[in-house]
Amino acid sequence: MGLNLPMQDEDVGQTLGVWRIGHGFYINMPILGPFSTRSLVGWVGDSFLDPITWYVDPMLLRWGVKGYKKFNNVSLTLGYYEALKEAAIDPYIAIRNAYIQYRNALVKERGVFPERVTPVKVYSSNPEVQRASNDYFVAELKPQLKEGQGFFATFRLVLSNKTKKELNLDWENTFYLLNSREKGRFLWEGVTWDGLKEMRGQPLVTIAAGDTLTAVIFPKQLLGRATGTAPGGVQYTQGGLPEGENGISLVVRQNGKVIREKMVVTISK
Known part of the structure; x- marks a missing residue:
């Protein structure tokens, strides 16, 4: 008998956002891509909650599955990245701002949005x-x-x-x-x-x-x-x-x- 639970495309970083925890600093990591402090902590939490971490062996196969998921997601957004990079005067600032807006939108779509959003930097x-x-x-x-x-x-x-x-x-x-x-x-x-x-x-x-x-x-x-x-x-x-x-x-x-x-x-x- 199934539990009939609907699939939720959410992550721990979004949960932290709902609880009004700010973004912190922004970092773009090799291979893994962009993160804020909040989303990086959330990504670590997601790894522990992912069944693949516990039920897929050996380790090489486990990380192969995770790597495939990551590269597949990148392939779906590569066109947006190139367009933004080409149009921006300062690509780093444009990509950072776009990432923060994207993460805010993910939190907001759940119907709960932080009363105070801590920006990466205040100009x-x-x-x-x-x-x-x-x-x-x-x-x-x-x-x-x-x-x-x-x-x-x-x-x-x-x-x-x-x-x-x-x-x-x-x-x-x-x-x-x-x-x-x-x-x-x-x-x-x-x-x-x-x-x-x-x-x-x-x-x-x-x-x-x-x-x-x-x-x-x-x-x-x-x-x-x-x-x-x-x-x-x-x-x-x-x-x-x-x-x-x-x-x-x-x-x-x-x-x-x-x-x-x-x-x-x-x-x-």
Whole structure:
């Protein structure tokens, strides 16, 4: 007579996460792959709970079975790894952040999520908000932490029109700056992955006299494709802003005149 217990694809590391134990430090081990402190402790616990450890002999066969399972899992995700590595400015940071998000998602899908998630590292911005002002507008740029994480993924841009005429924010010629070098354009919340393929240039955004524009933006180069789909199409995930000088080279137009401003913050651990 069977117990009729449903199969559970969980591990000890997820259980520790449910009990609000933080990730700890991140490490990428040869052959075994990425771990946080929590998932590494969980992996050791899983080994003791795995029936293969106790009922498969000899030892060479036992580790052969475990090795096959590991390499099979790697083969199923190799394409995602290569795509993320190619798109990222700093592959190590991008892979680390993706791994932490993946582990958080595994904990969350059980319906219980830690009230406090201890990030691997908490980044800071100096200054917290960068400002620029001229005869035409006042602008603010503030890096924003990714929800539940310790790294910055987006900017909050605020631009106020000081004139009595319309201003046009020129996204096509506005660039992301990384350590004083232009590294591609920006995207904004609400853009889907499918929509990117249909985009032909980026539109001018009109700011009426005396009005203020507020937008959450992120570098296109740090964009990654998220798994799964949503009603608006395939979704994306933002990679973390790397350490160093991050900012924006802003271009605004009014009646044929081009107004340029640069705003930069320094991101560090």
